[in-house]
Structures are given as C-alpha cells and as structure tokens.
Amino acid sequence: xxHKSKFTRIxxxxxxxxxxxxxxxxxxxAVSLPFFMGLTIxxxxxxxxxxxxxxxxxxxIHTADSAARMGEGNALSEKRIRxxxxxxxxxxxxxxxxxxxLSGNHTYIDPITKVPSIRGNARIILSSVEEVADFDxxxxxxxxxxxxxxxxxxxxxxxxxxxxxxxxxxxxxxxxKVTPPPEGALMFVELHYFFRPMILxxxxxxxxxxxxxxxxxxxxDKRDYAGPSGGEGIxxxxxxxxxxxxxxx
Numbered sequence: 001x002x003h004k005s006k007f008t009r010i011x012x013x014x015x016x017x018x019x020x021x022x023x024x025x026x027x028x029x030a031v032s033l034p035f036f037m038g039l040t041i042x043x044x045x046x047x048x049x050x051x052x053x054x055x056x057x058x059x060x061i062h063t064a065d066s067a068a069r070m071g072e073g074n075a076l077s078e079k080r081i082r083x084x085x086x087x088x089x090x091x092x093x094x095x096x097x098x099x100x101x102l103s104g105n106h107t108y109i110d111p112i113t114k115v116p117s118i119r120g121n122a123r124i125i126l127s128s129v130e131e132v133a134d135f136d137x138x139x140x141x142x143x144x145x146x147x148x149x150x151x152x153x154x155x156x157x158x159x160x161x162x163x164x165x166x167x168x169x170x171x172x173x174x175x176x177k178v179t180p181p182p183e184g185a186l187m188f189v190e191l192h193y194f195f196r197p198m199i200l201x202x203x204x205x206x207x208x209x210x211x212x213x214x215x216x217x218x219x220x221d222k223r224d225y226a227g228p229s230g231g232e233g234i235x236x237x238x239x240x241x242x243x244x245x246x247x248x249x
Contacts, residue, residue, distance in 0.1 A: 041199050045206050048198050052100055053211060059102070060191040060215035063093045067126055067187035068217035078224040084237035086126065090150035093124055105152060106196060120152025125190040125245060127158070128233065129171050129180050129216075130225060142167045142179055145225070146232040149245040156192035158245065159212065163232070171216075178216045185219045 066089045071079025094103045101121050108119040127147045131140070143166045147158070160171050170177035171188055180186035191213045197206050227233035234242070 045197050045199060049195065049206050052193075052195060053213070055097070055100055056191055056193055056211060056213040057215075059093060059096050060189050060213040061217075062096060063089060063124060063126065063191070064187050064189040064215040064217040066092055067189070068219045069221070071221065071223060073221075073224075078222045080224050080235050081227070081233065082235045082237045083240040083242045086148050086234065086242070087150075087237075087240055089126070090124060090148075094150065097122065100193075102193070103152065106194060119194070120154065122191065122193045123149060123151040123153040123156035125149050125156075125158050125192070127161070127171070127188045127190075129167075129178075129186040129188050131180065131183065132166060140168070140179070142170060144171075145185070146234055147245050148234075149243045151192075153192065153194065156210075158190055160188070160190065160214075162245070172214065181218055185223065185225060186216055187219060188214070188216045190214050 067086075070085040070089055071081050072085065073079035097103065104121045105118050106121055107116055109116045125147065126149070127144045129142055130145045132143050144161050144163050147163050161167070167177075170179035171186070172178050178186060178188070193211045193213075194208070195211050196208050225233050228235055
C-alpha cells in the first residue's frame, strides 16, 4: 500500500467522523447536565425557602390571633387567662407547624469543638404588652406584663424585651412599632426558627440560618388584666407548669 492510498483512507475516515452526528445529542446533554441540575436544585431551594417563610408568617399571625381571643368567660364578664389557655394556644401553633417540624430537632455541630449535639428547631415567644399602671396620655409608656414561651429551641430569646421592660413608642422593629389600645392589651408573638436547606447546604446562597417572624393582635374581649392577687395576670392551672422564657441553652 502506497503512502498516497494510506493518506486517502485516513482522510476519508476523518471526513466521515466529521460528518457523523449520531452522538451529538448525548454530548450536548452531558455538557448541559451540570448547569441544568444546578438551576433545578437552586430553584427548588429558593421555592422551599419562600414557602417556609410564608408558613412561619401565617403561623405567627394565627398564634397572635388565638392569644387575643383566649380566656375563660363570656361577653358579660371579664375573661380570665389561665396557664391552660396559653398552653392550648401553643399546642395549636405546634400542630400547625408539623409540616416544617416546628416541634422537631436537628443535629448541630459546634464550629469550634466539632462536637455534635441535638438542638430544637423553633421557639415561640408570646408577650402581653399593656399600659403601665400610671399611664399618662401626654407621656405614654407601655410594658410587657407577662411572657410565655414554647418550643424546644431554648437558645432563642426575645429580641424585643422581657417581663417588666417598658417602651415609650411601643414594641417591635423600627418603623413598625405597635401599641395596645387604651386600657387594653396587645398579644405580641415572636417565632424563631432554624432553617436548613433541603438538598445541599451551601450549594446556593441559602445556607443554615435563623428565621424570625413577628405578629401582633389586639385583645378584642374584656379581659381580667390584674389576674390573681400578686400575680402577673395569668391564673394557674392544675398540672400545667408555665414556661416563663427563662431558659437559654
């Protein structure tokens, strides 16, 4: 076989390879797959984050609304707030949050010691904001009369105040402060939640983080704000031990 014939055969082979498109689709799919998977995972994570935020917002609103309606009594008498009533409100909150494991736990690894531990997912903080005893219309002042908590994430504490704290302009974030009506009360809810991406942590900018939602509702019924003699405004209930938000683990 001459050199010319060898060159001709090689040339024909290369020409046939150049024209062969039988594997082009597979190659294009293999090249685009990482980008497609990245967009898919990113889209799922963003949608999940938005959904959890919306659910937490609704749960906080429902908790505040339930707390504003709770109490034992009727339209002709002042409602008494019992520890049992507060516990029922929290129970409803935790059940509503079952889909996002509001009452669940997660594994946490300390970034310094690298020791794993179990931490709670969420903490609900309910505060009763009322006028101070010597309220002056010309110089208004409000206070947190009582505060109750629920949820296993006891590391979360109130961002806006504790029992006995007073406020001149109301409670809440700047430009969104709220105040109770004259001689009334405001149920203020803080819902703290630990968010973790559902697929890959750090694949997108959505990494482990704390989410906080707040809500408030005005008490619409007549309520016995004084409570038992020397108490906070809540009557005790047999078999119920109140969580007064003192634990910080």
